Amino acid sequence: MAHGMGGKALPDTAKQDDTSWLAATYRRTRQFSEQLCAPLLAEDMGLQACPETSPPRWHLAHTTWFFETFLLKPHLPGYRPHNPAFEYLFNSYYNGIGEQYPRPQRHLLSRPTNDEVMAWRHLVDAAIDTLLTQTDNLNGLMQLGINHEQQHQELLLTDLKYSLSFNPLSPRISRPINTTNQANESTPALTFQCFEGGLVDIGAHSGFAFDNETPRHKAWLEPFQLANRPVTQGEFRTFIQDGGYRNSDLWLSDGWSWVQQKGIERPLYWNAALSHHFTLAGEQPLADNQILAHVNYYEADAYARWAGKRLPTEQEWEHAARAQAIAGNFADEGLFQPGTVRNSALSHLFGDVWEWTASAYLPYPGFQAESGAVGEYNGKFMCNQMVLRGGSCASSASHLRASYRNFFYPHLRWQFSGIRLASNPRTKHA
Template sequence: MGSVIDTPPAAMQGATPCLDARLPARFAAVRERTVELAAPVSAEDAMVQSMPDASPTKWHLAHTTWFFETFVLCALPGYRPVNADWQVLFNSYYQSVGPQHSRPMRGVLSRPSLTEVLDYRARVDAGLHDAFAHGELDAALCRRVELGLQHEQQHQELILTDLLHALSCNPLRPAYRDDLPSSTAAAGPLDWMRFDEAIVDIGAPRWPGADAFAFDLESPRHRVLVGAFALATRPVTCGEYLDFIHDGGYREPTLWLSPGWNRVRAKGWKRPLYWLDEERHFTLGGVRAIDREAPVAQLSYYEADAFARWAGARLPTEFEWERAAQGVAVDGNFVDAGRLQPVGDARDGLRQLFGDVWEWTSSAFLPYPGFRPLDGALGEYNGKFMVGQQVLRGGSCASPHDHLRASYRNFFPPEARWQFAGLRLAKDLA
């Protein structure tokens, strides 16, 4: 299986025992939440793959289980995988673990069935709970469990965004859930918050070793000179984006980066993904009226950048964004609220930094100075994707609340549109 599962358990090497007594309950809660998110999905829905960049719900359910089986249970003496063939089917991109089924072909996996995948989850969960109960997991394996839980929370969001794309391709435009609330609220005026030039500590302490979890891409913590800037107090709304459309934003090449303009022409982009026209859009609750006060979502980096140019502003760097977010409570419209759609917020001051929509930044996704990936195959988690991608910050209405922090870095290719991604404006100060 590869070097990542060669470490013997604590009982065999006298390693440090797992000291986090909360971990078994957290494991149960996160795993149960994933199944709850998949519950409204039929077996037929669960195997649909609407594009190569998305994955079927069934695959998400199985892959997150594969992660715990491969990186935790397979490290225990005598453990045998539930099905050795599934080690190939549900490996995503870990070359050092073994071969993988082709990513664009995940939608052809009619077998194993959804019932078998859910049984797979139950059996692996039982194995983990048994290992917890018998003290078989040392501190290193418990850190892998925590990484697996953070990984699963990322896939919880992907279940929703991938399903939204899949259902949008169905001419019937079926809802993921038809009981989602139609929340509306005023956005309030767009004001500016000023930040003076400063040397800012950016990132999180390397994990493992620190009490709080952080992905390897968030470290090492380092100092950055951030020039004086102003940041919009809220994200751009659907109404403001409509003004951009009405003013010919998708027809004016001078607003666009060259690859973005090529996309506009080749793909016929005229409005955000899922906007059926200027009044209606497709959501996880089905076809609904566009809320002009809500943050605009499903934008590519190119669209966000073009809007910022049109508005006489720019996108913030990820360092500017993190400086503004430091000390701000992680509070907002997350998946936990059950809306599954961005909503307006008219509170005073800087708001909606977390939740509602991921915010594109002008920063390329690159390693921090001194970056070092995790050891073994887990080092493949983030490091090898540090090319050709842009950083997004803040989380969305599909993100779990307890998954986010000011140092969290998300990343996607600049043409990606199917995430809950929007923008917040920034501008230079003399």
């Protein structure tokens, strides 16, 4: 996911600049990471089912490496790294820091143990407390570290779900959502809200933001329409039953190649009968009005074509979301799966599922990556990926904003990624 090291504290950040607020937020964020791992067994902590994912233990260690590397080593006099080997084992991508242990082999790191990683985390936490009493000029870097850990909390959940899905025992680490009455509930009608477009502001303008959300700039939007809600499991089942995965006319060239080469017939985690799907609460029945998740960009685009619509651009999505409150189903709820659709205007823009856009992940006009390792991540990945917006059921509510840009390669679908349709206004005929 968008996992940028470059971050900025933009104007109007009085609350975030308060050291006591930062200390409390730091502690709360670190504790939530450990809370997510509380239901896991020691055997779960080293699972890594594919190179794109990482084990839960590695996520706990890497986020600790961040605070040690970027805050404690350069800013706390006399601080020495807990274990110099960890600087190599838990560096993810930052060539400016040094070499990294190979990502596809992270599941082989049975040592350090869970207890050793937890002890390291707590030592770093204590050192951060000391650092915050000695200086108040590291607020931007602290905010970056906190947001970085929140990103890894989401990755921990999505990575773990993928790894657990290969176990025939269908392990569960959370409670299921209430689907008792869903069979008799109708799905709210799909309607579209009209936007006039025009010259609009795009990008972050206050508070913390990753550097890929800046600089704020103008963008021209033609009139457009945006769906009131995301696509549901029932609606996507109809697409499948109508031959959606067999109709090449619906698919981009790369997408059709992916379908053919991989033998794709349904979303990730769905069974062949299209009746159940794997969740972090174990195998659960598919509900017609539950929000669809775990489709990639190719699937999202094909569904939009089948429905006679299109995906929104990221600028359209952000413009529509500016006036909406950040409310929805987030990781804070502890459910870790999308909910059922609400019958309200522009519902679920935040939380439940990341929504694919039609926009390639590119720099904004005037973008410049920050110097050094903190600017290394976002800029160098602005190629061959697509933008998603809004957050998911595995995101923390405090982590999200309308300007947030997530990005993934178009073939990936193990994240909680879904679909919101857009369209152009109907042409009026004389």
